[in-house]
Amino acid sequence: MKRSTQKAREGKPSLASLAESLPKIALRLLILAIVDAFAVFLIYLFVYDGLWPLAVLVTLTTLIINVINLWERFYPLRWMTPALAIIMLFVLYPIVFTVYTAFTNYSDGHLLSKVQSIRRIEQDTYLPAGGVVYNWTAYRSPEGEYALWLVDMDGNTFVASPGQPLQPAIPGEGGVGEADANGIPTSIEGYTRLTLPDIIPILDSELAPLEFGEPPLTVSIKTIREAAQLQPRYVYDESTDAITDQITGAVYTADEKQGFFISPDGQELNPGYQVTIGGANFGRLINSPALRGPFIQIFIWTIVFAFFSVVTTFGLGLFLALIYNDPTFRFRKLIRTLLIIPYAVPGVIGILIWRGMLNQHFGVIASNMVNILGWSPGWFTDPIWSKVGILLVNLWLGFPYMMLVCSGALQSIPKDIYEAAEVDGSNSWNSFWKITLPLLLVAVGPLLIASFTFNFNNFAVIYAYNEGRPPIPNTATPAGYTDILISYTFRLAFESGRGADYGYANAITIVIFAIVAAITLFQYRFMGTWEEISENV
């Protein structure tokens, strides 16, 4: 008795709260249903196109979302579902996809999935020897069945319907209506003639798939004017996983290692399809002649480029920040704003302007140098000066960022330290080296590392400025003096073989990531010493 009342008392409020939250639950389930419906639609699309990794990922994400939302135990996770879904799709998926692609042959010629590839190959048709071409007119019965009025090149006329032999017919006889001015019957018994506006919406969806007449020589629509005894050129047999060419009789067997249908004599059918090829991309990179030759030279320049890009931009940025940090400086706000311009101008435009200014023939800088010094370096042709040029351009692009960062960091250094230093007899030179720089580096150190990493892979600047040129003579594959690792390997992946090779590119990306990660780790270790300084101050 006591128990039951207790239960009832407990039950009552929970029932009330249930009633209260019912709309909420309904809303939640509705949203979940919409999400699920959308997911099912996506999964269907992906499976239809044979994009299995995507289908699996969306299925998994959807399952997780459902479990979290339906199972009380995971209640706290509910608030994280949107973030989790976004992480899955926009962070995790690209990483997984990059790694996965590195183990596939995804490239020009292998863009499609096998299903898509077969579907494309099966589209090809041919007109067999002695095949007849007709002009056609379409008719439709009230039941939605179609018939064609065919006129061959000799003027013979036929009525054709799917599955029935072609019937020789003459307008005005045997149920065929009277001919119009063009000799086309106005109607066929049980069918009405379709006009062009009737045909257009159904041309591809309904008329094109139909085969009129009796097999094997069926007639299908070829163009808006012509129909012909077209036959599919390639027939895919699922049991043997092979495609037979109906003209030559050649059999193309699926080669799951190469992602092609290949005939015994080595002929490949276009398009190929995507397959996983294990570590072949990495093997190719290691065995590539490109890794001998200029590789070391390019690797060293990459580090030099990244290092000097950081040092010069930081140096100039810090210098300017120190100057304009002085409150007694006039117009400092205006000047500081103007100095940010390179940061605000889109990089590509800035680079193009620099290219113009440094040009040997019409460039402002080059021609002024000739006027004043009587000499101007080959900014785009000399191996050394082209490197100086790109560092200059990158300095111009990069210093405002460093100036902003340093200005902020300088504000955060307590003034009393300087006062204490002054009392101890330190001059401003000493204060800078002993106080400002160490404390500043604590704040901006990680940014410098990030900047180094960014410049290590700064493809955009190199490509927009001079595409890594001038060229290095006598290399195994094309390479330039200002090529950095990423621009050099970009060319290997996208401007070699038979076009773009994304699988190979991703393998290269992973290797470069490993290199950059190693360097960055080393730098963070190095940074540890700076942090000790900050503790001692």
Added chain:
Amino acid sequence: MKKNALWYLSLLVVSSLLLAACAAPATAEPTEAPVEATEAPTEAPAELTELVVWADELRAPIITDLGNQFASEFGVTLTVQEMGFGDIRDQLAVAGPAGEGPDILIGAHDWLGQLVANGLVAPLDLGAKQGEFLEAAVNAFTYDGQLYGVPYATENVAFFCNPDLAPTAPSTWDEVLTLAEELEASSGGTTTAWTIQTNDPYHFNPVMNSFGGYVFGFTDQGYDASDVGLDSEGALAAASFLQGMAEAGHLQADVDYDVMHALFTGGQVACIGTGPWALTLIRDSGVPYTINSFPDGGAGAGKPFLGVQGFMVSAFSENQLLAQTVLTEVFSTAEFMQAMYDADPRPSAFLAVRDATTDADLASFAAAGADGQPMPAIPEMSSVWEAWTNAITLTITMQQDGASAFATAAEQVRTLISQ
């Protein structure tokens, strides 16, 4: 007060941006409206079937206006998505397989190798209309024996000369050399006979093949990727010629597209090789010019690459027959092709328009490219450009002798193709 002013200013900027954004589609409307009005009286507006077309900014308006005007007679409406000409190919590779691509796209014939290898475009049947097109243009859009495009324009470079500096256009490269010596002597070194981009093989090709050099061997089957001709005897001869010109100081380094045209329009160089895309620039500059065939280097006048532009149908279109119908019935008409020509004058691939072209300059272009071979469309071409470019640059900047630069380039191409 100050803060308020700033706030109002930013509000003004934002609202004006919004206004600008709203204004853009509004200007497009009036052009569409009258078209529908003229079509409407015949019958009640039937449901139009939509086809998506990808085109560049020069052709998009023509397809939107004139194309739609004609297409609506077929119950078709063309939705044109404008994008950069060069972006179309890359975008198609992504959007096509995902089912978001166009039905019809504009493109260049030399994309075909890649597009066909990727299964992105569908074969076409021009039927009886095929005879109305320039045969070379149709051939350029034929790949592995299948037609994939309806051509609308051809283009090739030709040899522009300034008659003030070169009263008769040089017909051999020896004459170019002599002219260079004369002009430099008379001008004190400020004017010379000929210049070429330091890093552009496309404009160099007619020079190379006038000496008998070639990129890929050409057979009945098309280009043969196993026969790389960058170190053929003719190519090496062209390299030596280039080297000789550079060493004698007749060729400048660090010349890009803009510099080359600035030198020509400024009267500092007598002859350059360039294409119809530069006509407007050169005409506007007022510099006198003649358009000629490329000089002879011993193997006949230089033959430029022939480029052909046309319409293709996406293999992922669900309305391929309809798209093909639009290409043959709507686009393959003299009126439409004339409009395409007017928007961007290049020799038309449609014979009726090509023959009716009265522009003497374009006729000269057509003559200069009469024997031109189509630019190789095979995918192996992507292995060629950079190596070839580097050989030309190294020769002009005299960092390597021409012969060994070109021999290296040929080796690089072979290495890259076998990769």
